[in-house]
Amino acid sequence: DQQVKQNSPSLSVQEGRISILNCDYTNSMFDYFLWYKKYPAEGPTFLISISSIKDKNEDGRFTVFLNKSAKHLSLHIVPSQPGDSAVYFCAAGSNYKLTFGKGTLLTVNP
Amino acid sequence: DGGITQSPKYLFRKEGQNVTLSCEQNLNHDAMYWYRQDPGQGLRLIYYSQIVNDFQKGDIAEGYSVSREKKESFPLTVTSAQKNPTAFYLCASSKQGTSGTSSYEQYFGPGTRLTVT
Numbered sequence A: 001d002q003q004v005k006q007n008s009p010s011l012s013v014q015e016g017r018i019s020i021l022n023c024d025y026t027n028s029m030f031d032y033f034l035w036y037k038k039y040p041a042e043g044p045t046f047l048i049s050i051s052s053i054k055d056k057n058e059d060g061r062f063t064v065f066l067n068k069s070a071k072h073l074s075l076h077i078v079p080s081q082p083g084d085s086a087v088y089f090c091a092a093g094s095n096y097k098l099t100f101g102k103g104t105l106l107t108v109n110p
Numbered sequence B: 001d002g003g004i005t006q007s008p009k010y011l012f013r014k015e016g017q018n019v020t021l022s023c024e025q026n027l028n029h030d031a032m033y034w035y036r037q038d039p040g041q042g043l044r045l046i047y048y049s050q051i052v053n054d055f056q057k058g059d060i061a062e063g064y065s066v067s068r069e070k071k072e073s074f075p076l077t078v079t080s081a082q083k084n085p086t087a088f089y090l091c092a093s094s095k096q097g098t099s100g101t102s103s104y105e106q107y108f109g110p111g112t113r114l115t116v117t
Helices: none
Strands: A010-014 A019-025 A032-038 A045-051 A056-059 A062-067 A072-077 A086-094 A097-100 A104-109 B004-007 B010-013 B019-025 B031-037 B043-051 B054-057 B064-066 B076-078 B087-094 B112-116
Touching: A010 A019, A019 A032, A019 A086, A019 A104, A032 A062, A045 A056, A045 A062, A045 A072, A072 A086, A097 B043, B004 B087, B010 B019, B019 B031, B019 B087, B019 B112, B043 B064, B076 B087
Parallel strands: A010 A104, B010 B112
Antiparallel strands: A019 A072, A032 A045, A032 A086, A056 A062, A062 A072, A086 A097, A086 A104, B004 B019, B019 B076, B031 B043, B031 B087, B043 B054, B064 B076, B087 B112
16 A cells, blocks of 8 residues: 555656646655655655655755645745756655655656 | 765676675765665665664565674675565665664665666
């Protein structure tokens, strides 16, 4: 049973526009959430995170929103750039372990 | 230059052979992890270790073994008992340990692609 779900396998946006990647979770014990970016045949790189006591965290072009009542988080990238094209993984933490979603392939078209 | 190294990048083995994947970190992190990634799948936790000489099974530990004799090193052995060993294996580390200070932010190595035929 998937505890962390990324329901959109892929997303395509135009350069300069906003990219919104979504993630849903089922386990109420998750208390920390992270987004990772991954290129093919490489390890994921950490992007941004948010604690369950917050509802928003911003870092440059990246903003993560957390809606605990809906068990939903999203990653906003504004403005999107071609170099943002990659697979984005949502991860949720509990008891010092992370559970990952299956990822969303973001393609930013020039 | 701190980081996590995994070697080799590509590894080929015959079915029935055990193989050990290397993972070394010089970030002075307490905790280390092993994941596997299959096409179209997320990362699944195989084993993790929060401190030297201690490790726990993750979600898919069957057919794998690990050791944690040094803080810097966390090798993973894929045994012949693993039914589908061909995958992309990722090692990660984080500051979290048993000291009470924890961090969920895990830093990943470049990965090893294992192909078993």
